[in-house]
Amino acid sequence: MSAHAADAVIPHTVEPHPVTGIPNGKFGIWLFLASEVMLFGALFSSYVLIRTQAPHWPPEGGLSSEILNVPLATVNTAVLITSSITMVLAWASCKMGRIDRFRFWMGATVALAFVFLVIKYFEYTHKFHDGHFPSTNNFYAVYFTLTGLHGLHVIGGIVVNTFLLTAGTRLWKTDRDHFTNRVENAGLYWHFVDLVWIFLFPSLYLL
Amino acid sequence: MSASKTHGHAAHGGHDAGHGHHELPFWRKYVFSVDHKIIGLQYAVTALVFLFFGFTLMMLLRWQLAYPGQPLPVIGKLLGESAMPGGVMAPEFYNQLGAMHGTIMVFMGIVPLAVGGFGNYVVPLQIGAPDMAFPRINMASYWAFLPGGILMIASFFLPGGAAQSGWTNYPPLSEVTQTPGQTVWLFAMVLLITSSLLGSINFIVTIVQLRAKGLTFFRLPFFVHAQFVTSFLLLLAFPPLEAAAVMQIMDRLANTSFFLPAGLVVSGEQWHAAGGGSPLLWQHLFWFLAHPEVYVLILPAMGIVAEVIANNTRKPLWGYRLLVYSAIFLGFMSFVVWAHHMFMTGMGTTMSTFFQTTTMIISIPSVVILTCFIMSLYGGAIRYTVPMLFATAFLPMFAIGGLTGLPLGLTASDIYLHDTFYVIAHFHYVVAPGTIFALFAGIYYWYPKVTGKQMNQALGKVHFWLSFIFINGVFMPMFFQGMAGLSRRLYDPTIYAHGRAIQGLNVLISWSAWGLALAQLPFIWNFFASLRHVKVAENPWQSTTLEWAAPSPPPHGNFVTPPVVYRDPYQYSEPGRSTDFHPQFAREA
Helix, strand or coil: CHHHHHCCCCCCCCCCCCCCCCCHHHHHHHHHHHHHHHHHHHHHHHHHHHHHCCCCCCCCCCCHHHHCCHHHHHHHHHHHHHHHHHHHHHHHHHHCCCHHHHHHHHHHHHHHHHHHHHHHHHHHHHHHHCCCCCCCCHHHHHHHHHHHHHHHHHHHHHHHHHHHHCHHHHHHHHCHHHHHHHHHHHHHHHHHHHHHHHHHHHHHHHC | CHHHHHHHHHHHHHHHHHHCCCCCCHHHHHHCCCCHHHHHHHHHHHHHHHHHHHHHHHHHHHHHHHCCCCCCCCHHHHCCCCCCHHHCCCHHHHHHHHHHHHHHHHHHHHHHHHHHHHHHHHHHHHCCCCCCCCHHHHHHHHHHHHHHHHHHHHHHHCCCCCCCCCCCCCCCHHHHCCCHHHHHHHHHHHHHHHHHHHHHHHHHHHHHHCCCECCCHHHCCHHHHHHHHHHHHHHHHHHHHHHHHHHHHHHHHCCCCCCCCCCCEECCEECCCCCCCCHHHHHHHHHHHHHHHHHHHHHHHHHHHHHHHHHHHCCCCCCHHHHHHHHHHHHHHHHHCHHHHCHHHCCCHHHHHHHHHHHHHHHHHHHHHHHHHHHHHCCCCCCCCHHHHHHHHHHHHHHHHHHCCHHHHCHHHHHHHCCEHHHHHHHHHHHHHHHHHHHHHHHHHHHHHHHCECCCHHHHHHHHHHHHHHHHHHHHHHHHHHHCCCECCCCCCCCCHHHHHCHHHHHHHHHHHHHHHHHCHHHHHHHHHHHHCCECCCCCCCCCCHHHHCCCCCCCCCCCCCCECCCCCCCECCCCCCCCECCCCCCCC
8 A cells, every 4th residue: 555655646547548538557458468469479470380381280190189189178268258258247246336246256257267277287287198298299389388378378367366356356445446447457368368269279279 | 794784774764864754765765666767767777787798798709809819818817717718718608798799788788778768767757747657567667677687697607608699599509509598598588578568568558648738749759759669669579579589498498399490410410309390480580579679779769869959959850740750650661671681591582572672661761860850950050069969970870870771671782791790880880879879868968857967068078079989990890891701700700811801900990899998988987976066957958848847856756736738849949039949838928
């Protein structure tokens, strides 16, 4: 709290700017997502380049859908999409002034994120158990690097959402709009993490 | 130990007592500060230290180039047997010096000084904001930068030393080099990139959302426009390098093959990786960042030069809107020229033609900007202050750097000049007597804003003239070396006959570089000694822009009353006024 007292008063932290129509935080998160698009865009482009110049993909023969576990990944896709829905419901609860419902839906979002990671853990260990590592060939290198970086983003989302669920909720008592904005921004990030997976799933597992 | 502790405590207590109970503790005010001015100063001072360190590396390297194979007196012994056995520079150490000089100057020197330092300090003031939009993210940005920088320098002390595959770190060389320095380079870069990303988000939001009342986009000083475009370049160009760094880290630590081709043979043995990757992929990702990076280096410098020229010619900038449109166009175009660094990779004539064409197009806005500056000088009553000396020197220096780039952007002449000293001369004319001179102009120009004191002008002139002479002594001969065919990164320039014929130039360059170092002594003295000068007037340069509406140094929150903007940024020498400057913030007509 003392940190707040030390800050100069910054305009448009909560109330939207008359021209852009959004507060600072939301603008910032969109810019951050733009840079994330460039990060994953570069990785996807590299994947395309490596794959198109390979004589056969996957290099060991067969099909991606036979090597990777499509049913588990399908479940994971459903888990992440559901968590995006619960995230929206958590934000809507704030908008309606229902902090109790917010706690429920945000808790559900964090729980679903953990479910995603647990399923991913089983996928990874199964690959390791079969002797498939990032070094095996570039198919696995791409698979582990892209899903691994996505997994780090999921963990980042868990950290942010858990903060909003615990210590961060204190802001609700002093400034409801500010807190609601933060939930919305965390939601934008979370939908982006979801969206990256929507691209990863077909391009790695199905194609 | 206990003595120093007591001392720290006493100083701390006295500080609090002297400034009343609103004062923050020392570590909150100067270390983990959220105030854009303190963060700007932290960036600027750290970057100046790194710049000097990077320059020192090059001064060492210049010994080997001037006197290849001869022991370096005194200093050679001090650097130890692994780096300089018997005082003679080891080839590995030579490579480390070259790679780290480039990395430090670009990523830890110029960008943090131009964007982190000047941008942080000046932009909120020039737009009339109390601070940056996200003060704590601003703090996080500096505290990602500093560990990144320290990590980078600390890699010199690892077994095998620092990264040694050039600042571009092309694989497979950078990946088959097994020293840990390269891995540390990658991790340090991830920290530096993170710092830039956080900073760029902050700048864009601040400039869009926090401008003072009446400050429309076309009333912004050109410096703010330059920082705005720069921030977009940092935001969108850096992530691909981060992706590339992640992949190279995977290649090095998890033994993947993103950048390693099939059937790679190193020292006569099959390399222990699956292969199937592409070394050229790294070059594409690297230059996708590093070409926009060139404009990250030059745009803030142009911004500073614009401020100083308008102020010292006492007339409005010629073609202000043209400057703004050119800067934006430059920003867009900088994303589609990167492969002109790769004409020698055999990428095919269609691709070469495309990138050759875009490269010729991007030179147009650069020339427009330079022309606007030169036209601004025309008919002005020029005050040759120290900042103005540096700013006017920027114009021919940047022009030489820019125009000598054209032969490199054309495939036919690039085939001959590629990877010679000509390239080094070209980009150093852009960033050393170009950008760094502009940054010096900025330091002399805004010193009274930051400290309330004026720097000594006579010492400043000594600093300027000596630097100007020596820096041309360093870089001008490199054009001739390059045209004579001397390769860059060559450990021993006399190894080939054509190099031996022009070895005298290397001696001239090295002595100029050491002279350039001596020329910085008046600056360093001036920088610190001027802190004890008497306070000058609030607006010593009689400037029109908003940063001079705040007290010097500005207090926390910057402005005593929120400023309102009434007019364009450079209203100098308006007919019929008693003063020759009409500040943006002055209410009366």
